[in-house]
Amino acid sequence: QQPVQSPQAVILREGEDAVINCSSSKALYSVHWYRQKHGEAPVFLMILLKGGEQKGHDKISASFNEKKQQSSLYLTASQLSYSGTYFCGTETNNNDMRFGAGTRLTVKP
Amino acid sequence: NAGVMQNPRHLVRRRGQEARLRCSPMKGHSHVYWYRQLPEEGLKFMVYLQKENIIDESGMPKERFSAEFPKEGPSILRIQQVVRGDSAAYFCASSRTQGGEAFFGQGTRLTVV
Numbered sequence: 001q002q003p004v005q006s007p008q009a010v011i012l013r014e015g016e017d018a019v020i021n022c023s024s025s026k027a028l029y030s031v032h033w034y035r036q037k038h039g040e041a042p043v044f045l046m047i048l049l050k051g052g053e054q055k056g057h058d059k060i061s062a063s064f065n066e067k068k069q070q071s072s073l074y075l076t077a078s079q080l081s082y083s084g085t086y087f088c089g090t091e092t093n094n095n096d097m098r099f100g101a102g103t104r105l106t107v108k109p
Numbered sequence: 110n111a112g113v114m115q116n117p118r119h120l121v122r123r124r125g126q127e128a129r130l131r132c133s134p135m136k137g138h139s140h141v142y143w144y145r146q147l148p149e150e151g152l153k154f155m156v157y158l159q160k161e162n163i164i165d166e167s168g169m170p171k172e173r174f175s176a177e178f179p180k181e182g183p184s185i186l187r188i189q190q191v192v193r194g195d196s197a198a199y200f201c202a203s204s205r206t207q208g209g210e211a212f213f214g215q216g217t218r219l220t221v222v
Contacts, residue, residue: 002154028171030208041200042152047209087152091208096165097142101151 001026003090005100012078012107020073020103022088031064031071032089032097037081042087045073075105083107111135112187114183122191122221130217133183134202134203141184141210142202143169143176152200158184206207 003024012017022031030049034042048064048071059076071090075082077085114133120130134141139160144152154168158178169176174189179186188195198218204211 006205038217040204041215043210047208047210084188089152089211094165096154096157097202097211098154099144099152 001096002098003088003100005086005088005103007103009104010103010106012105012108014080014109015077016077016107018078019104020075020077020086020091020105021090022073024069024090026069026090026092028064028066028069028090029093030091031062032091033062033071033073034087034089034099035084036087036097036102037084045086063103078105078107080109113138113201113212113214115199115201117217118215120217120219122219123220124192125159125190128188128191128195128219128221130186130188130199130201130219131183132186132201132203132214134201135205135212137201138205138212140204140207140209140211141178143184143186144200144202146200146216155186168199179216188219191199191219193221195219196221 006021032047033045036042062073064071085104086100086103089097089099091097141158143155156163156169157165167168173189175187200216202211202213
C-alpha cells in the first residue's frame with residue numbers, strides 16, 4: 001500500500017533541476033507532497049486530485065497521471081532552501097494516507 | 110488560526126510505563142492521522158480517525174497501542190508497557206475533508222529508557 005518513491009537521494013548544485021517520482025499500485029484519490037527538514041515536521045507543498053492535474057507555485061510543480069497512478073514533483077532552478085526530504089502521500093478512496101520512504105534532496109552552493 | 114498542536118514535544122518513559130501522546134487538530138478539521146518516524150526513515154502510517162470513529166488502524170500494532178478521537182478534546186495515541194523499540198517521533202496530521210490538505214503537528218519525540 002505504501003507508494004514507491006524514486007530516486008532515494010539526489011544531490012544538486014544551486015540552479016539545477018530535479019524530478020522526484022511517486023508511484024502506487026492502487027487507484028488513487030489524491031497525491032500529496034511534503035518536504036521535511038531535519039528535526040522538523042513535514043510541511044505541506046501541494047495536493048493533486050484524481051482527474052489528472054498539474055499544479056505549481058514558484059519553481060516547484062507537480063503532475064498526477066491518474067491512469068498510471070503516478071505523480072512527479074519538479075524542482076527547477078533549485079535553491080539551497082530546497083534541501084530536505086520529500087515525501088509523497090497517496091490517498092485511496094478508503095481515506096487512508098500512506099507515505100513513501102522519502103527522497104533526500106541536497107542542494108549545494 | 111493555530112496549527113496542529115501536539116504535546117508533549119518530548120517524552121521520556123521507562124520501560125513498562127505508559128505513554129500518552131496528544132494531538133489537537135486544526136480548527137474545523139475532523140480527520141486525524143498518526144504516523145511514526147524512526148531517525149532517517151519515512152513516515153509509517155499507524156491509524157486514521159474521524160471524530161469518535163477509528164476508520165483504519167491497520168498500521169498500528171494490535172497489542173499495547175490504542176488511539177481515540179473523542180467528540181470533545183484532542184486525539185490520543187496511547188502506548189502501554191513501552192519498550193525501547195517504541196522510541197521514535199510520532200506525528201499527527203489533520204485535514205478538513207477527505208483528500209484535503211493535511212497539516213502536520215511538530216511531533217512528539219518519545220524516548221524509552
